Amino acid sequence: MYTMENLNINHQLTTFNRENSDQKHCWVCFGTDDDEFEGSRDWVSPCKCRGSTRWVHQICVQRWVDEKLKENSSIEAHCPQCNTKYIIVFKDVNYFVQLLNKIDKTSNQLCPFLAAGVVVSTLYWSAASYGAITVMQVMGEEEAISMMENTDPYLLLLMLPAIPLTLVLGKTIDWEETLLLMIQRFTSNLPFLRTIMPSFLCEPINRVNSNNPVQFNPVISPTTTLCAALLLPTTSTLVGNILFDSSSYSNFQKTLLGGLVYIAVKGVLRIYQRQHNAIKDKTRKVIDYPDSESEDGHQLNIL
Ligand SMILES: [Zn+2]
Ligand SMILES: [Zn+2]
Incomplete structure (x- = not known):
């Protein structure tokens, strides 16, 4: 060989x-x-x-x-000594085989673009359908349909897919973290705030002096972000209908208020959770390994 x-x-x-x-x-x-x-x-x-x-x-x-x-079948063969590219010729095949080969080659070149096009247009139409459903959900069916009928169709084709996109992008903004950092900074400057919010007594952000601060936030996967973003209109409508069950609000106002309440409550809970996780992180400690001989019979309570 x-x-x-x-x-x-x-x-x-x-x-x-x-x-x-x-x-x-x-x-x-x-x-x-x-x-x-x-x-x-x-x-x-x-x-x-x-x-x-x-x-x-x-x-x-x-x-x-x-x-x-x-x-590598795509590279050419060269002489190992002088590096001349070998001239390789093939016996001519008939026109029919040439045509078949050409079709194969062309379809191999075109299909990636076609497949990408199919994927993109599928995503686009899914996003547009989601946008339309959300508009109907938020505004009420009749109002939404009349609104869409009176809007320029091209504008609609741009706006509807933008709805889920905006929701997802909005979800990626970590405003809770920013707010938490602000609260932490304020409480360290204003001691009286600490008496109102005892859980902010600790300053977990300053705990680690290394360049690599410990991540104490719960890790949120991209799929969770996506689902939460896409479910936001539904949740907002639900909360709005429960809390503002009155005819003085339009569907849109109810959803808007419901959404604001939902985001605010969730934000407060998240900040609470993060702060307490940060405190838990701060109190982390490695302890002595218990000596089993001297503490004979003593039941150990290890985490
Ligand atoms: Zn030989
Ligand atoms: Zn050579």
Whole structure:
């Protein structure tokens, strides 16, 4: 079995050892004109190399090309010595096969774009449908339909998919974290605030003096963010209908108020949770391993 390295070494050896020889020598198999085997008469001079490395058996150089193309079928095969690109020709196939090959090649080039187009348009229409459903949910069906009928269709095609996009982007803004940091800064400046909010007595942000502060926030996965963002209109409508169950509000106002209440309550709970997690993080401590001999029979309560 010929490997790439073997062939390279063969090639160089041939160059050095047989520099002044007139006889044809194959730099792959070391064969000469005198050696007889199948294909031994079929010589080729495929590159700019002259002298002893000029000649190579057709079957031997084919093996070299095969090795090269096995690594990467898109690259070309070169002479390992002079780096000349081998000129490789094929026997002509008939027009029908040529046409079939061309169709294959073209479809291979086009299909990635087509597939991407299908994915993008699927996402677009899903987003647009979601937008339309959300508008109906928030404004009420009749109002939404009349509004959409009176809006420029092109504007609608832009606005409807923008609804879920805005919701998701809005969800990625971590306003709770910013607010938490602000509260923490305020409470350290204004001592009386600490008496109102005892849980802010600690200043967990200043705890770690390393450059790599410990992450105490719960990790929220992208799918959770996506679901929470897309469910926000539904939740807002629900909260709005429960809290503001009066005919003096329109559907839109109810959803808006419901959404604000929901976001505010959730924000407060999140900040509370984060602060207490931060305190838990601050109180972390590694303790002595209990000596089982001296505390014989004592039940250990390890976390
Ligand atoms: Zn050979
Ligand atoms: Zn060469």
